[in-house]
Amino acid sequence: MNVVTGEEMHQIDRYTIEEIGLKAELLMENAGLAFVSSILHLMNKKTAKIAVLIGVGNNGGDGFVISRSLLEKGYQVDVWLIPPVKKVKGTARYHMEVFKKCGYEFTSYEAITCEDLVRNLKGKTHVIDAMLGTGLVGPLRQPYKEIIEQVNQLECQIISVDLPSGLPANGNSCITDAIKASRTITLQCPKLGAYTFPSREYYGDLTIVDIGIPKLAIKQIDSERFLWTEENVACSLPVRKPSSHKGSHGKGLIIAGSRTMTGAPILTAKACHRLGAGLVTLALPDTIINTVASQLIESTFHLCPSVNGEINSLNLDDELMNRFDAIAVGPGLGRNNNGEFIETLLHDFDKPIVIDADGLFYLKDFLTILAKRKGTTILTPHLGEFAYLINEPIAKVEKNRFQVSRDFAVKYGVYLVLKGPYTVVTTPGGQQFINTSGNPSLAKGGSGDVLTGMVLALLMQQKDLQSAISNSIFLHGMAADYLISHEYSPLSVMASDLINIMPKVLNSIQNRYHKYR
Ligand SMILES: NC(=O)C1=CN([C@@H]2O[C@H](COP(=O)(O)OP(=O)(O)OC[C@H]3O[C@@H](n4cnc5c(N)ncnc54)[C@H](O)[C@@H]3O)[C@@H](O)[C@H]2O)[C@H](O)CC1
Numbered sequence: 001m002n003v004v005t006g007e008e009m010h011q012i013d014r015y016t017i018e019e020i021g022l023k024a025e026l027l028m029e030n031a032g033l034a035f036v037s038s039i040l041h042l043m044n045k046k047t048a049k050i051a052v053l054i055g056v057g058n059n060g061g062d063g064f065v066i067s068r069s070l071l072e073k074g075y076q077v078d079v080w081l082i083p084p085v086k087k088v089k090g091t092a093r094y095h096m097e098v099f100k101k102c103g104y105e106f107t108s109y110e111a112i113t114c115e116d117l118v119r120n121l122k123g124k125t126h127v128i129d130a131m132l133g134t135g136l137v138g139p140l141r142q143p144y145k146e147i148i149e150q151v152n153q154l155e156c157q158i159i160s161v162d163l164p165s166g167l168p169a170n171g172n173s174c175i176t177d178a179i180k181a182s183r184t185i186t187l188q189c190p191k192l193g194a195y196t197f198p199s200r201e202y203y204g205d206l207t208i209v210d211i212g213i214p215k216l217a218i219k220q221i222d223s224e225r226f227l228w229t230e231e232n233v234a235c236s237l238p239v240r241k242p243s244s245h246k247g248s249h250g251k252g253l254i255i256a257g258s259r260t261m262t263g264a265p266i267l268t269a270k271a272c273h274r275l276g277a278g279l280v281t282l283a284l285p286d287t288i289i290n291t292v293a294s295q296l297i298e299s300t301f302h303l304c305p306s307v308n309g310e311i312n313s314l315n316l317d318d319e320l321m322n323r324f325d326a327i328a329v330g331p332g333l334g335r336n337n338n339g340e341f342i343e344t345l346l347h348d349f350d351k352p353i354v355i356d357a358d359g360l361f362y363l364k365d366f367l368t369i370l371a372k373r374k375g376t377t378i379l380t381p382h383l384g385e386f387a388y389l390i391n392e393p394i395a396k397v398e399k400n401r402f403q404v405s406r407d408f409a410v411k412y413g414v415y416l417v418l419k420g421p422y423t424v425v426t427t428p429g430g431q432q433f434i435n436t437s438g439n440p441s442l443a444k445g446g447s448g449d450v451l452t453g454m455v456l457a458l459l460m461q462q463k464d465l466q467s468a469i470s471n472s473i474f475l476h477g478m479a480a481d482y483l484i485s486h487e488y489s490p491l492s493v494m495a496s497d498l499i500n501i502m503p504k505v506l507n508s509i510q511n512r513y514h515k516y517r
């Protein structure tokens, strides 16, 4: 599913109307009806008292369809038109006339004061926000500004049409005032701002509804951003052939751990086993082998000479190294050596390398070598690690996370996994895939180590690397979602719980595979 900017949505809209010939009035009708179908379950017809706030453009036009449809169904609805009536033009005007011809009335904000409106809204159970959509330009103007300030203080449910009014669709411009919705029903394509912070916090629960825009119209935009959903995962997870053997599922090497971080290699290796890797070898500082090996009976080990409890060199000759199909390096390495072995890996190993955590810290010194590397490289930084790697403040990276991660991935020719809520995977070609699973229980030490092991396992089993990476991220988030919907508190989910629940998560998604075929 494409994730679009406001401009791209208008482009899609134009193609649908002008080239395909689906009339704008029909699209607006579809939009209003799809919105209503998706909210009916939230409202009791006997007790719901609904207000619809209608703006000047097509978002407001959707509001007229929504109001008419709810009134036809017998709901109590008060309708408020915010701009002067004469300013409503085009398709929105058409639906305003249809609304009136059906015998319904609205109140014009022109004729009342903000206090009158607020007094009325205070008695409502639901306010539908159809004031401004993707056509917003610049900072919010009056009278929307004063209305939005008041609406945000109401205690009722606020449901936004397409996106919360006042919020820029693309997410990275400055937010002055915007509706803080309890729920947003987005039309056809999710907007970029829904996956950017702090913009996302204004959306509340997000539902995406189909309004009948043909796929061909969506294909016209040169879009490079997509959601990676359960359907994508179910359709692309590897299926084991009866004839397969352990060599068919990859021999992975994990370079991890130090004297003060013995848990990280255990988590990474266990997660890698759980996602089906054929063989997992753990390269560790020689001094911690007993502690780690006592917790890992499925892995094999390679001992590295250490200084101060951290790996000093890999002690792997080329032949030994090239027996592996892929390498993951970084979890719990520590930062007290010079990381020269990362440079060695980048030079000497031409198959996929996943670099995480302290591996990324060392990588900063070897970026020129990274740019020249022929083999596939996958970097999995969180926001802080990425900001360090590119020498920018965290806030700047957060605000422009799509742009900065794309610039980096293309410049260095890597797969970049920028972790966080809505983790973004950018391919070396610049395409971006946004993850839709997970919850704040993942914000805990160790969950990144688990993800690294999962990525290593799937990339050895799937031909398409982006699917392998995105699938690992989705399953990792889905494990956390599964736990909190099965009696775990988000406070108590631990990284090892993610690994332990993985068989059930995989089973549930594989069982749902038929749903998407
Ligand atoms: N995507 C689709 O195919 C469909 C979308 N629909 C809905 O249409 C809106 C987008 O409609 P548009 O008319 O382009 O924009 P708005 O409704 O957001 O209104 C723009 C209007 O608002 C005024 N305005 C702009 N900026 C400001 C500001 N900063 N402060 C105050 N006022 C502002 C100005 O007058 C503009 O002209 C989309 O979101 C969907 O809800 C269709 O109905 C169905 C097809």
Ligand SMILES: [K+]
Residues within 6 Å of the ligand: 059, 129, 130, 131, 132, 133, 160, 161, 162, 163, 164, 165
């Ligand atoms: K809106």
